[in-house]
Amino acid sequence: MPHFILLQSIYPVRPPTTVDIGNQIFFDGAASYYYGSLRGIMGAWQTMVNLHARLQAALAVDGHDALYRHIFVTNPATACTACYSVYFDTGGAGFGWYGGIDMPGPDPTDSMWNYLSNVSIGLPGHEFGHSMHAGIAPASWAVGEDPTWVITEDSSGATTYARLPFNNGLVQMQEMGVALLEGFGDAMGNYFLNGCHVADRAWGDPDPHHVWMNPANYASCDSSDFFCPYRAFRFQMTQRGIAEGSPTWNARLASLSDLADQAAAAGAVVVTSDNEVKVSNFFCDLLDADSDVSYAAGQVAGKTYLPDYAWHAAERIDGRAPPLLFATYTMDPPPETVTLTLGQLLDAMQGFVTGPIHPGLPNPIVDGANSGYDETRMSYWGGYSAQALAHYLAGAGYATRTDLNGILRANYMEEIP
Numbered sequence: 001m002p003h004f005i006l007l008q009s010i011y012p013v014r015p016p017t018t019v020d021i022g023n024q025i026f027f028d029g030a031a032s033y034y035y036g037s038l039r040g041i042m043g044a045w046q047t048m049v050n051l052h053a054r055l056q057a058a059l060a061v062d063g064h065d066a067l068y069r070h071i072f073v074t075n076p077a078t079a080c081t082a083c084y085s086v087y088f089d090t091g092g093a094g095f096g097w098y099g100g101i102d103m104p105g106p107d108p109t110d111s112m113w114n115y116l117s118n119v120s121i122g123l124p125g126h127e128f129g130h131s132m133h134a135g136i137a138p139a140s141w142a143v144g145e146d147p148t149w150v151i152t153e154d155s156s157g158a159t160t161y162a163r164l165p166f167n168n169g170l171v172q173m174q175e176m177g178v179a180l181l182e183g184f185g186d187a188m189g190n191y192f193l194n195g196c197h198v199a200d201r202a203w204g205d206p207d208p209h210h211v212w213m214n215p216a217n218y219a220s221c222d223s224s225d226f227f228c229p230y231r232a233f234r235f236q237m238t239q240r241g242i243a244e245g246s247p248t249w250n251a252r253l254a255s256l257s258d259l260a261d262q263a264a265a266a267g268a269v270v271v272t273s274d275n276e277v278k279v280s281n282f283f284c285d286l287l288d289a290d291s292d293v294s295y296a297a298g299q300v301a302g303k304t305y306l307p308d309y310a311w312h313a314a315e316r317i318d319g320r321a322p323p324l325l326f327a328t329y330t331m332d333p334p335p336e337t338v339t340l341t342l343g344q345l346l347d348a349m350q351g352f353v354t355g356p357i358h359p360g361l362p363n364p365i366v367d368g369a370n371s372g373y374d375e376t377r378m379s380y381w382g383g384y385s386a387q388a389l390a391h392y393l394a395g396a397g398y399a400t401r402t403d404l405n406g407i408l409r410a411n412y413m414e415e416i417p
C-alpha cells in the first residue's frame with residue numbers, strides 16, 4: 001500500500017504534527033470533483049498552517065514576535081474575533097488580503113490550473129505575503145495597485161488584465177504600486193519556498209527596442225496575444241480618447257520608437273525598477289544569506305543605461321518628451337552581504353511610505369494631465385519604489401548605501417544617489 005512520509009526534519013521550522021478536526025463528513029454523495037478538490041484543500045490547509053508557523057518563527061528570531069498578531073482581524077461579517085480566514089472559493093492562484101485568503105475551491109471542470117495554489121507552496125506563499133503586508137506594514141500596503149499599465153485592449157475594444165506572462169514578466173513595465181505589492185508577494189513566495197534563494201538575475205532582454213513600452217516593435221502580436229504590448233499601448237490611448245490611427249496616436253507611437261532608438265543608439269541596456277520580478281529580487285537579496293554575485297562578473301561595470309525608462313515612456317504616452325540623460329554603472333556589484341530579518345524588513349516597509357497616497361489614473365484618463373502621477377507612480381524617484389525603500393534603509397542604518405546600490409546594480413535597477 002502506498003504511503004506518504006513527511007520528512008519534518010528538513011523544515012527550518014517544524015510544522016504541527018497533527019491538526020485534530022474530529023470526525024467530519026465531507027461532501028456526502030456529492031459529485032466526484034468535490035472529492036478531488038478535497039484532497040487539494042487538505043494539502044492547502046496544511047500549507048497555510050505551515051506558513052503561519054514559519055512566519056511566527058521568523059518574526060521571533062529578533063524579537064518581532066508581536067507583529068504576528070497583526071495578520072489577524074476581527075471581522076463582523078464572519079462574527080470572528082482575531083481571525084485569519086481561509087476560504088476555498090476561488091480559482092487559479094487565489095487572493096491574499098487583510099485578515100484572510102481565498103484559495104481554489106471545488107471546480108466542476110476539474111481544471112489543473114484552478115488548483116495551482118492548493119498543490120504548491122510558492123503561490124499560497126505569495127498570497128500569504130499580501131496578508132502579511134496588509135496586516136504588518138499597512139502604510140506601504142496602502143499604496144495599492146493601479147493596473148492601468150498591464151491592461152491590454154484588442155482591436156475590438158475587449159480588455160484583459162495581462163500582468164505577468166509576457167517574456168516571463170521581465171520586460172514588463174508596471175506602475176510602482178503593482179511592482180511593490182506584487183514584488184513583495186513574489187518575494188514571500190520565494191522566501192517560504194526556499195529562503196529567497198534567487199539563482200539568476202531577472203535582467204531580461206537588454207535591447208531597448210524590446211521594452212514593453214515600445215509598441216511599434218510588437219505590432220505583429222496584436223492580432224493574437226492577450227499579453228501583446230501593442231494592446232497595452234492601445235488601452236492607454238483609448239483611455240485618453242485618442243483614436244487609433246489619428247495623427248496624435250501616430251505621434252505618440254513614433255515618440256516611443258524614438259525613445260527606444262535613442263537608448264539603443266547610446267548602447268544602453270534595459271534598466272528598470274517598474275517590474276515586480278526585479279522588486280522581488282531586491283527584497284530577496286535583502287533577506288537571503290547568499291553573498292555570491294559571480295553571475296554578475298563583467299556584466300555590470302561599464303554598462304550604459306537610461307535611468308527611469310518607464311517614466312520617460314509614460315511621459316511620452318502623455319504627450320511630453322523630457323530630455324534623456326544616460327548613466328553608466330561604474331562597477332560590478334560587491335559580494336552581497338546584506339541580511340535583514342523578516343521583522344526588520346517589515347518594519348522598514350511600514351516606515352518608508354509617508355504622506356498621502358497618490359491615487360491611480362482616473363478612468364477615463366485626462367490626456368496630458370498626468371505628470372504628477374508619472375513622477376510618483378512611474379519614476380524610481382517616487383515614494384513607492386525599491387529605491388525609496390533603499391533610501392530609507394540606508395538612513396535608518398539597516399545597510400550601507402554602497403551595499404544597497406550593489407544589490408540594485410546586481411538586478412539592473414537604478415542606484416540611489
Ligand SMILES: [Zn+2]
Binds near residue numbers: 181182185
Ligand atoms: Zn499578488
